[in-house]
Amino acid sequence: MTLPGGIMRDGQRLRDYRFKTLTGGDELAIAEAFAADDGVPQRITAILTAALETLGGAPATIEDVRALAVGDRQFLMQQLVALLDTETGWMTADCQHCAEPFDFAMRFGDLPCKPAGEGFPIVTVDGATFRAPVGGDQEALAAEGLEGEAAQRRVVALCLVDSKMPVDVGQLDEADLARIDTALEAVSPEAVTETSLDCPSCGRTCLVDLGIDAMPLPRPDTLYQEVHRIASAYHWSEREILALPRGRRQRYLALIARDAAPSSMMRRSA
Numbered sequence: 201m202t203l204p205g206g207i208m209r210d211g212q213r214l215r216d217y218r219f220k221t222l223t224g225g226d227e228l229a230i231a232e233a234f235a236a237d238d239g240v241p242q243r244i245t246a247i248l249t250a251a252l253e254t255l256g257g258a259p260a261t262i263e264d265v266r267a268l269a270v271g272d273r274q275f276l277m278q279q280l281v282a283l284l285d286t287e288t289g290w291m292t293a294d295c296q297h298c299a300e301p302f303d304f305a306m307r308f309g310d311l312p313c314k315p316a317g318e319g320f321p322i323v324t325v326d327g328a329t330f331r332a333p334v335g336g337d338q339e340a341l342a343a344e345g346l347e348g349e350a351a352q353r354r355v356v357a358l359c360l361v362d363s364k365m366p367v368d369v370g371q372l373d374e375a376d377l378a379r380i381d382t383a384l385e386a387v388s389p390e391a392v393t394e395t396s397l398d399c400p401s402c403g404r405t406c407l408v409d410l411g412i413d414a415m416p417l418p419r420p421d422t423l424y425q426e427v428h429r430i431a432s433a434y435h436w437s438e439r440e441i442l443a444l445p446r447g448r449r450q451r452y453l454a455l456i457a458r459d460a461a462p463s464s465m466m467r468r469s470a
Contacts, residue, residue, distance in 0.1 A: 204389035214256030224442035239342030266336035271389030282309025295399040328363035
């Protein structure tokens with residue numbers, strides 16, 4: 201499978217990636233990272249580190265995940281949702297105007313993604329060289345609590361690779377920042393993280409978030425309940441149950457549900 205951007209190793213741009221064959225333990229790590237009281241970039245790093253087996257043909261590390269372009273990370277999160285097969289195809293949003301909830305069809309795995317531009321991950325603006333923003337940059341902004349223009353200037357400073365002239369980021373004016381931002385946007389991959397929909401109640405257009413908090417990822421309580429049901433039926437340990445691949449765990453849960461159905465009880469008593 202191919203990333204829209206890719207990871208740089210020894211001057212080479214490598215775009216291949218592979219998710220793990222996820223066990224219950226991997227899913228629990230993903231679910232607990234998803235529910236953690238951390239910043240969004242930190243949660244994405246933890247989730248992808250738990251889910252990925254390889255990046256660029258080598259075992260995926262947390263440093264690799266942090267070094268991925270922001271758009272690559274968004275793309276991988278959407279593909280992970282598709283891999284987990286947790287989406288029903290329908291989501292619910294509240295209208296920003298009339299507050300009425302409405303349903304809409306959505307498949308995260310099918311969302312479009314703009315590929316990286318020519319020269320990725322490097323771009324030159326006014327003699328200064330910058331790299332595309334990565335997950336580690338987002339983590340730094342979240343940790344420092346920066347937003348707006350302060351965050352924009354911090355990203356420029358983090359992404360500055362080289363310059364023929366000294367660059368004082370604090371002295372850059374709005375036009376300078378806009379040129380750099382436009383150049384970085386052109387070279388960076390970008391996944392869709394929001395969509396515009398018309399509210400069926402009032403007819404006005406709403407902007408619907410498709411970021412991490414909108415994704416139908418596993419919740420810890422759901423996995424705890426599944427472990428409880430299997431352990432109650434088969435008396436296996438938590439470790440044994442969480443070692444099962446997701447498909448086998450779901451099959452056992454289906455068998456438990458079948459045997460607990462009223463029709464099964466009636467057949468037994470007949």
